[in-house]
Amino acid sequence: MARISYPRAGEPRPAALPPAERTVGQLIAESIRLYGARFWAVIPIGVPLAAKDAVSIGQSVGVQTLLLWAFAPLLTAAYVYACTLTCKERPPWRVLGTAFLTGLVVFLPFPVLVRLYVLPGLAFFGLVGLAVPAAVVERLGVRAALRRGWQLGRADVVHAIGGMAALALVFGVSRIALLVLLHTQGDQARNVAVALADLVLSPLLFVGAALLYVDQAARVE
Numbered sequence: 001m002a003r004i005s006y007p008r009a010g011e012p013r014p015a016a017l018p019p020a021e022r023t024v025g026q027l028i029a030e031s032i033r034l035y036g037a038r039f040w041a042v043i044p045i046g047v048p049l050a051a052k053d054a055v056s057i058g059q060s061v062g063v064q065t066l067l068l069w070a071f072a073p074l075l076t077a078a079y080v081y082a083c084t085l086t087c088k089e090r091p092p093w094r095v096l097g098t099a100f101l102t103g104l105v106v107f108l109p110f111p112v113l114v115r116l117y118v119l120p121g122l123a124f125f126g127l128v129g130l131a132v133p134a135a136v137v138e139r140l141g142v143r144a145a146l147r148r149g150w151q152l153g154r155a156d157v158v159h160a161i162g163g164m165a166a167l168a169l170v171f172g173v174s175r176i177a178l179l180v181l182l183h184t185q186g187d188q189a190r191n192v193a194v195a196l197a198d199l200v201l202s203p204l205l206f207v208g209a210a211l212l213y214v215d216q217a218a219r220v221e
Contacts, residue, residue: 020218024159024166027215031167031208038085042203045082048074050198057194061115068111076103076132082206083136086214091136099135102145106131122168125209126160127153133213152216160216167208174201 017026035042052071056064080099084090091099106129114121131149134140140148153160178197 018218019215020221022215024162027159027163027208027211028166028170031204031211034085034207034211035204041085042082042207043199045078045203045206046199046201048078049202050195053198054192054195065111065115068114072104072107073100076100076107079103079132079206079209080136082203083133083210083213085207086133086210087137091139095136095139098140098142098145099132102135102142102149103132105142105146106149118168119165122164123161126162126164126212127157129153129164129209130160130213130216133210134217137213137217152213152220155216155219159219160212163212163215164209167205167212171201171205174204 017023022030048071052067052075056067059067077100080096080103083099084096106125110121110125113124128146128149130152131145134148134152135142135145138145138148175197178201179193
């Protein structure tokens with residue numbers, strides 16, 4: 001029987017597959033790698049979601065949905081910023097403004113979809129949400145970016161939706177584990193623990209979505 005061999009300590013890791021062939025697991029791995037390599041640049045991305053969740057604690061579902069819409073500009077700005085981290089050069093402000101408007105349009109139905117059930121919201125974001133990085137990288141207008149996002153989502157539907165679902169799953173499981181750790185290791189209040197968990201972990205969602213654009217764009221080509 002053939003034996004499985006593992007790379008020894010100090011040996012170089014196998015080269016990652018090109019974006020057109022990257023699996024969902026490798027998308028997660030590349031997201032974590034980018035997070036670690038640019039930690040101080042990435043960590044501010046988690047501030048809007050951390051603030052939103054801290055305010056939402058103890059509120060009804062209806063109020064939480066309204067808060068999602070209220071925080072839409074900050075969450076969209078965080079996504080646009082995450083997309084710039086994958087660019088070789090910083091886009092001009094005009095392009096960032098267009099991407100921001102595109103993100104607001106994409107985000108509009110998300111609070112309702114995610115309240116119906118999490119998966120429809122993730123599926124919608126996987127199929128349409130790539131319009132935001134498309135606006136940043138390809139410097140498209142709002143309408144052209146929305147059309148491009150839909151094209152990118154359909155390039156590989158399984159990878160697009162599966163990638164968003166996997167990112168959400170990693171975030172959710174890691175968040176629960178970190179919340180348990182914060183509660184058992186100290187006297188942190190519940191809202192402080194939630195804010196810290198979201199601040200540290202939520203950037204992975206935004207960075208992963210930006211890298212998913214790279215995968216889907218390669219599949220279109």
